[in-house]
Amino acid sequence: MPKDDWRHERAACLAQSRLLLVKVGSAVLSGPSGLDAAVMEGLATQLTLLRYIGGEQRSLVLVSSGAVAAGRAVLKAGGRNVENTGLAARQAAAAVGQGQLMRAWDRALRPHNMPTAQVLLTRDDLRARQRYLNVRNTFAELLQWGVLPIVNENDTVSVSELRFGDNDCLASLLLNLIGADVFINLTSAQGVLDGNPQKNAEARVMPCIEDVDRLDLAQLCGGKTTVGTGGMYSKLLAARRAAQIGVPTLILPGREPQVMLRAFAAAGLNALSAELEPFNGGTWVRPARHTIPRRKFWLAYQSEPGGVLQVDAGAAKALLEQGGSLLPGGVRGVEGSFQAGALVRVDFDGQALGVGLSNYGTAVLKKIMGRKRHEVAAILGDAHYPEVIHRDNLLLHAVV
Numbered sequence: 351m352p353k354d355d356w357r358h359e360r361a362a363c364l365a366q367s368r369l370l371l372v373k374v375g376s377a378v379l380s381g382p383s384g385l386d387a388a389v390m391e392g393l394a395t396q397l398t399l400l401r402y403i404g405g406e407q408r409s410l411v412l413v414s415s416g417a418v419a420a421g422r423a424v425l426k427a428g429g430r431n432v433e434n435t436g437l438a439a440r441q442a443a444a445a446v447g448q449g450q451l452m453r454a455w456d457r458a459l460r461p462h463n464m465p466t467a468q469v470l471l472t473r474d475d476l477r478a479r480q481r482y483l484n485v486r487n488t489f490a491e492l493l494q495w496g497v498l499p500i501v502n503e504n505d506t507v508s509v510s511e512l513r514f515g516d517n518d519c520l521a522s523l524l525l526n527l528i529g530a531d532v533f534i535n536l537t538s539a540q541g542v543l544d545g546n547p548q549k550n551a552e553a554r555v556m557p558c559i560e561d562v563d564r565l566d567l568a569q570l571c572g573g574k575t576t577v578g579t580g581g582m583y584s585k586l587l588a589a590r591r592a593a594q595i596g597v598p599t600l601i602l603p604g605r606e607p608q609v610m611l612r613a614f615a616a617a618g619l620n621a622l623s624a625e626l627e628p629f630n631g632g633t634w635v636r637p638a639r640h641t642i643p644r645r646k647f648w649l650a651y652q653s654e655p656g657g658v659l660q661v662d663a664g665a666a667k668a669l670l671e672q673g674g675s676l677l678p679g680g681v682r683g684v685e686g687s688f689q690a691g692a693l694v695r696v697d698f699d700g701q702a703l704g705v706g707l708s709n710y711g712t713a714v715l716k717k718i719m720g721r722k723r724h725e726v727a728a729i730l731g732d733a734h735y736p737e738v739i740h741r742d743n744l745l746l747h748a749v750v
């Protein structure tokens with residue numbers, strides 16, 4: 351394959367995209383005194399034009415951070431500094447700022463006649479299949495109406511086990527839910543650097559990441575930006591998940607004027623009569639060649655794993671090389687306290703192999719681990735599952 355094949359891929363994917371998910375971080379949207387109206391207006395113009403660029407209708411979903419940053423700014427103006435306080439203060443600041451955030455988007459999008467819808471989600475909303483389907487139906491209806499859904503985490507009700515953690519994670523799960531074909535992640539950086547700029551002044555933006563699964567993220571990503579919670583690490587985790595379902599990610603500098611329109615111009619699609627300088631920068635993260643079924647994606651990422659199963663070498667081989675299920679005999683240790691049906695991580699030799707749904711809770715697992723089939727039957731009786739995790743409920747190489 352020619353080395354610059356990804357350039358064609360980038361142009362073709364942008365040109366052919368029909369459902370874009372655009373995520374914008376707090377560090378792009380806000381300055382020292384809160385939300386930056388000029389930046390939001392610039393983005394609003396771009397989002398509006400992106401819908402019709404190239405003559406085809408394109409649907410858009412926006413994931414927008416900025417509630418906490420907006421809330422903090424309002425509180426600061428009133429003489430209350432909540433910069434470095436704990437989770438409850440963060441949640442309360444989000445409650446103060448979420449209304450501001452939506453108002454600012456509405457104001458920016460009103461001149462373009464683009465109605466908006468606020469969608470606040472927690473992980474729990476996507477965990478229960480029925481709620482997942484409800485959310486999906488709502489998105490489908492909004493998109494059909496030409497409304498722009500603006501999504502954020504429902505910070506007020508999010509406790510640690512219900513949190514997505516950051517909006518990059520939320521966005522990656524939404525890609526699957528809405529069936530997006532391209533993920534545009536707008537950041538405060540120029541793209542993904544090939545080294546830690548604090549340690550290496552020569553670090554350069556990587557124009558393309560061929561295989562995001564093989565990147566050593568810990569080595570690449572030194573720190574996090576201070577305004578949001580994500581940083582490049584979480585952007586690359588999100589890109590990894592996107593790649594697993596065949597969705598490419600374009601990480602762009604969100605404050606660069608007209609950056610999305612110019613990226614489309616570079617793909618041969620020009621917005622109306624605007625003369626735009628094509629933008630080939632940022633980082634393109636290629637989708638995986640072998641994608642996973644969407645149901646597996648959903649089951650693997652709907653919640654944080656509730657525990658860990660350590661397996662032996664034979665089980666690891668059966669899982670990794672033979673497409674097998676995890677049997678009681680291959681389990682060597684159990685960590686955590688979870689019920690039957692929980693999502694758990696499977697480890698071998700200190701390495702995570704994947705995640706899956708356990709047919710057994712901790713108490714039963716402790717009785718049957720390491721046991722042979724007839725021993726398990728003697729302990730549990732005839733009506734039991736032969737597998738601890740069935741292979742249909744297991745995602746190897748999960749991004750956790």
Ligand code: GLU
Binds near residue numbers: 375
């Ligand atoms: N939900 C948070 C907010 O709107 C942002 C989380 C994040 O930065 O990823 O401020």
